[in-house]
Each structure stands twice: as C-alpha cells, then as structure tokens.
Amino acid sequence: MPTGGGKSLCYQLPALLMEGLVIVVSPLIALMEDQVRQARQMGISAGYLNSAQSVQDYARTIREIRKGTLKLLYLAPERLQKPETTNLIENAMVSLVAIDEAHCVSQWGHNFRPDYLQLGMFKERFPDIPLIALTATANDLTRNEILEKLNISGAKTFITGFDRPNIYYQIQQKKDPRQQLAGFLRNRHGQSGIVYCLSRKKTDQTADWLGSQGYDALPYHAGMEAEDRQVNQRRFLEEEGIIIVATIAFGMGIDKPDVRFVAHLDLPKSIEAYYQETGRAGRDGEPADAWMTYGLQDVLLLRRMVLQNQDEQQIRIEQHKLNSMLAFCELTECRRKILLKYFGEESVDHCGHCDNCVVPKPTFDGTVVVQKLLSTIFRTGQRFGVKYIIDVLLGKEDERISRFGHDRLSVYGLGKEMNVNEWRSVIRQTVVRGLVEVDVGGYGGLKLLPSCRALLRGEESIDLNKDMTQTPAKVPGRVAIENLDYDEVLFEGLKRLRTTIASENKLAPYMVFHDSTLKEMAAFKPADKKALLTVNGVGEVKLQRFGDRFLEVLTGGDLDNKS
Ligand code: ZN
Numbered sequence: 001m002p003t004g005g006g007k008s009l010c011y012q013l014p015a016l017l018m019e020g021l022v023i024v025v026s027p028l029i030a031l032m033e034d035q036v037r038q039a040r041q042m043g044i045s046a047g048y049l050n051s052a053q054s055v056q057d058y059a060r061t062i063r064e065i066r067k068g069t070l071k072l073l074y075l076a077p078e079r080l081q082k083p084e085t086t087n088l089i090e091n092a093m094v095s096l097v098a099i100d101e102a103h104c105v106s107q108w109g110h111n112f113r114p115d116y117l118q119l120g121m122f123k124e125r126f127p128d129i130p131l132i133a134l135t136a137t138a139n140d141l142t143r144n145e146i147l148e149k150l151n152i153s154g155a156k157t158f159i160t161g162f163d164r165p166n167i168y169y170q171i172q173q174k175k176d177p178r179q180q181l182a183g184f185l186r187n188r189h190g191q192s193g194i195v196y197c198l199s200r201k202k203t204d205q206t207a208d209w210l211g212s213q214g215y216d217a218l219p220y221h222a223g224m225e226a227e228d229r230q231v232n233q234r235r236f237l238e239e240e241g242i243i244i245v246a247t248i249a250f251g252m253g254i255d256k257p258d259v260r261f262v263a264h265l266d267l268p269k270s271i272e273a274y275y276q277e278t279g280r281a282g283r284d285g286e287p288a289d290a291w292m293t294y295g296l297q298d299v300l301l302l303r304r305m306v307l308q309n310q311d312e313q314q315i316r317i318e319q320h321k322l323n324s325m326l327a328f329c330e331l332t333e334c335r336r337k338i339l340l341k342y343f344g345e346e347s348v349d350h351c352g353h354c355d356n357c358v359v360p361k362p363t364f365d366g367t368v369v370v371q372k373l374l375s376t377i378f379r380t381g382q383r384f385g386v387k388y389i390i391d392v393l394l395g396k397e398d399e400r401i402s403r404f405g406h407d408r409l410s411v412y413g414l415g416k417e418m419n420v421n422e423w424r425s426v427i428r429q430t431v432v433r434g435l436v437e438v439d440v441g442g443y444g445g446l447k448l449l450p451s452c453r454a455l456l457r458g459e460e461s462i463d464l465n466k467d468m469t470q471t472p473a474k475v476p477g478r479v480a481i482e483n484l485d486y487d488e489v490l491f492e493g494l495k496r497l498r499t500t501i502a503s504e505n506k507l508a509p510y511m512v513f514h515d516s517t518l519k520e521m522a523a524f525k526p527a528d529k530k531a532l533l534t535v536n537g538v539g540e541v542k543l544q545r546f547g548d549r550f551l552e553v554l555t556g557g558d559l560d561n562k563s
Helices: 009-017 029-041 055-067 077-081 083-091 114-125 140-149 177-185 200-212 226-238 271-278 296-307 312-330 335-342 367-379 386-394 399-403 420-432 450-456 488-504 515-524 540-554
Strands: 021-025 046-049 072-075 094-099 131-133 167-173 192-196 217-220 243-246 259-264 288-294 363-365 436-438 446-448 463-465
Touching: 009 021, 009 072, 009 094, 029 046, 029 072, 029 226, 046 055, 055 083, 072 077, 077 083, 077 114, 114 140, 167 335, 177 200, 177 259, 177 288, 200 217, 200 243, 217 226, 226 243, 259 271, 271 312, 271 335, 296 312, 296 420, 296 436, 312 335, 312 420, 367 386, 367 420, 367 436, 367 446, 367 450, 386 399, 386 420, 420 436, 420 463, 488 515, 488 540
Parallel strands: 021 072, 021 094, 046 072, 094 131, 167 288, 192 243, 192 259, 217 243, 259 288
Antiparallel strands: 363 463, 436 446
C-alpha cells in the first residue's frame, strides 16, 4: 500500500473491533511516542515498549497490558525476542500481530535490518495468532522474501497500487545545484519540505545556506547528538513551514501529512528508496512535488559505494538497483509509468503530471558525437578522466595535453560544436547506457566497454537526450484533486484556532485537524455538531474535544479566537 494509503488502519481497526491486544512490531523507536500519541488522540488506548523509554513508562504499559485495558502495543523487533515479552504475549489475549515496515526483513528491500530476521520465529511459536505484514515499498522479489522469512508463505497478498497521483515528479540535470534548488523553492516560502543529501557535511552546509536565504531550515543526520536530532524532528513535525535537510537517516515512518515537497540534491541508491523518500510528500492528498537534480558525479559516487560491499551477490543486487534508478532518470518516458512498472503495475502511457509528460524532452541523433567521444577516450589511452577528455575534445590549451602530445591527435578540438556541460551530459548518458565505464576504484579514468564497438564501426546509431536545466517548476491545474471553493478568511481563522489548540495540548497542528479538513469546513460552513461530523476528518472523539470551539469560529464567533 503506498505511503499515506492507510496502512495503519489495517491494525488500528482490528484493535478497536476485536477483543484483546494488537501488537505492532516497528523498527521506528524514535517515532513510537508520536504514533502512540496519535492513536490516543483518536481514542485508541495505546502504548509502547522499547529500550529508550523511562522505567515508569515501561511499568505503566506493562500494568495496562496485565489489566487488559491496552488495545494497541508498539514493540521494537528486538523486544519480541526477550523472554519477558514472550511471557507477556502468552498471558495476554493477543488478537493480532502486525509487522510494520516489513520490507526490512528483505535483503532486496532497501532498509535491511538483521534483527527483523528473528521475526520468523514468531509464527512457529504462536501459530494461532493471526499475523499481518505491511509495507509501502516492495516489488515482487521483496514481497516473496517477506513471506518466506516471516514463515507465512501461504499468506494472502493484498496490493492496493503504488500510484500517488497528487505528486508531481521532476528531475533536472545538475549544473549549479544550490541555484537550482533556490529556483525550485522560490514560491514555496512557508511550506514544509524535506531536502535529502548524501553526506552529513552537505546536510549541514545546505541547512545553513537555506537559513541564510530566509528559510526555516534544520539539519538531521546520524552524526548529530541524539537530543539535537530529536529536537529538530519534533520541530519539523509540530511547526509549520519548516524545511528539514537530512540524510536518508531521516524519514522512515514520518507521518506528517502536509509535507509539500521532497527535494533530492543527490541521487538515491534505488527506485525503492526514491519512491519511499518522495512518498513522504503530500500524504494529505493535496498537490505536492518530488524534485531532484542529478549528475555524473552522483553516478560515480554511488558506483563506488556499491563496490565497497563485501558480498558478491550483494554487489550484483545493488548494481541492478542503481542501474534501474539511472534508467529512471535518463528515460524520456512518463516518470510515473516507469515508477509503477518497477513495482509491477501497469499504467497509462502519459500521466500528464510529471516533467516528461508536461515538457517532453527533445532527443537528437548522437551517433557522431558519441563516436568522437569514444575515439578520444581510445586515442588518449583509456586512462584519463572526464575533465581531461572534454578538454581534448574542446581543443583547450593545456600543459598536460601538450606534454602527452594529445594536441597532435586528430580528435583534438574536434568537439567544439558543444560546450562543457553538453559534453558532460553525453558522457553521463554513455556511462548509464553501458558504453563507457569509469574506473571508480582508481583515478576515475574512462574506459571503453565491448558494447561500444558497433557504434564505433558505424553499424549502430544512438539517440541522446538533450538535457534541459529549466523545466517548469509547476504547471497549474493538472490535478483532479477537489478544487474546493472555500472562504479563505475563514480558513485562516480556523488555522489560528488550530494552532492555539495544538499548543495548549502539545500536539502538532495536523493532529488536531488536517488542512483539507479545515478547507472543507471553510467551504461548507457547518453550523452545528451534526453537520460538523459530516466533514472529512472529523470523528466522534475530535468532535467531543474540539467541536464547540471550531463551531464558534464557523458560526461567526471571534475569528481571532485566542481563548
Ligand atoms: Zn507522466
């Protein structure tokens, strides 16, 4: 089920409907407190057990389990193996066990967690307790591995589809990433978003730089003190308009519905990672953006990281994943189509809601320029890197070039019809297509691969993408999301009340009501509790707690409600 598709309902509903206790196994210790708070907010008696909680907290949860008052219990996977936990399960009436983020059990998945492998023992030990596994990212290989490792190979599989129609996908060639990011963010002041970087250092620097540009940007990475990380995560969840600049250490299980964009300054390692990271945008169903820049350096860096693996098979798996990701970036087809195909899902040819659909990329016959490139690599001895090869093609005067006598080669100055960036793009495309290899273990020298022979001999031709830096950031009006005609002044008034209530109750604003709920209120202006209950997102529990105060604003009470 895609992110935001209602996975948690799959265990929350049983918790409410069935007698006894529902156990949720989740790797997200840092978020358990939030998940429990949210469940309680909806009127479900919930608690958690993990290594990070206080002794009092732990004792209270155990008491509630023994009394049978707890309905929903979150557990870290390593807890489930402790004898005291298995005792607890034996003695409590457990109605269901849900394994969340189940792709962590799979080596094909992108978040493999060794402690998840132990969960296979669960079905052996408690064969009568129903078990479900949930994930937002799993292609068929991962799905099979989940069934096998959890010992539930006969289980039914339910797939709801991976499409996130409200997300607009776009990918740009990397030229000046900061300026490109600035361009993307220009009309996004006040929006919540995530910017992903590969390294801790870049995360810090980018957050500082965004701060200097007037954005509320906070860093998040594994090198920070746990406490600082926690503070930044909390601010991102609870305040409005915060941009979190993070490594991939951030985000699994982040359940913030109003993240308006996810920007990647570096290439993710796999399509699954890309899908999961971009899937954190727009969970409320409102329009959201997935934006990325990538370039040749990203490809080289990730190839090098793949080769650092010890295990041969793991290297093959990772290489395959990286290649799929690169193809996703380079292909000129509809991005959504490629993305869904990767997860085994058919879709329309043109979604009309990605850069390739909105601004089709022009291609050109690149046979001659690729031949020039390949000859230059060959004639200079297959040991020079990207910069040197381009300098030779452009006929640049350079001490090294003349020392090696490469200014006397016939290819010297043969590529002046294109500039440096265009040549970089050609090289990147030949690397991605497997014509040229970069010696990533050594000094980055370019080498020819056997598949380029036919091209060199003129027996094959090749089409290349013309890279364009500027694709329109946003084309309005493509999403068929309800375009509610709502009262904007009233909406702002409702938002102010939401902020007040949120801070009184130490909740994030969206835990009170989502933006979409407030918009619906501002459109239909319900005048009593019965009418308010018909608005999406208003249930009995929230009606009891906040109904009167929202009605006061809706029926023309003080719009600056501060009470
Ligand atoms: Zn498309």
